[in-house]
Amino acid sequence: MDGARLDQFDRKILSLLQADGRLTNNDLSERVNLSPSQCSRRRQRLEDDGFIKGYRAVLDRDRLGFPLVNVISVTLATHNRDNAQRFADLVAKLPEVQEAHALTGEMDYILKVVTPDLKSLADFVNGVLLPHEAVQHVKTAIVLQTLKETSALPL
Incomplete structure (x- = not known):
């Protein structure tokens, strides 16, 4: 099943659950005008089909x-599959990295990294990223203010 085959009830259930994953089937039932058993079956199908990947608590950073949010751009030393995999393996092991994206254009990757303070950021960049064999160049920006932060999809 793809997103185009979801009906209005599925989309409403998904929208409600992404806002509050703790909603019960009774809660959903009241909001989407279906019975709790219908909501339960739909939720289970949405989970089984991979539309719902999991449930988690959103913690206060x-x-x-972890008050500092940092955006770090990374350029690799060489552009080949092995080097990219070495960098991906490094990033996967770093709990400070909340997001990592491969890019087109000037920089190869952009990372969203949280740190408790400037010293921790410096230690992360100078002690973890720059010494890694896959990395050639790192450029860091500290977020001054977050205007919007969400993982909600525009359903």
Whole structure:
């Protein structure tokens, strides 16, 4: 099943669950005008078909000691499959990296990295990224203000 074959009830269920993954089938039932058992079957199908990848709590980054958000662009030393895989393996092991995207254009990758302070950021860049064999160049920007941050899809 692809996104084009979802009906209005499926889309409404998905929209409600992405806003609050703790909604029960009874809660969904009241909001989408289907019975709880129909909501349960639909939710299960949406999970089984991979539209819902999981449920998680959204944690408060500041309260947990990670107030700095950093955007780091990375250029690889050489552009081949092995080097790209070495970099991907490195990024996969780094809990500070919240997002990593391969890009077209001037930079090869962009990372969203959280750190508790400037020293931790410097240690991360100078002690982890720059010494890695796959990395040639790193450019760091510190986020001053977040205007919007969401993982919600525009359903």
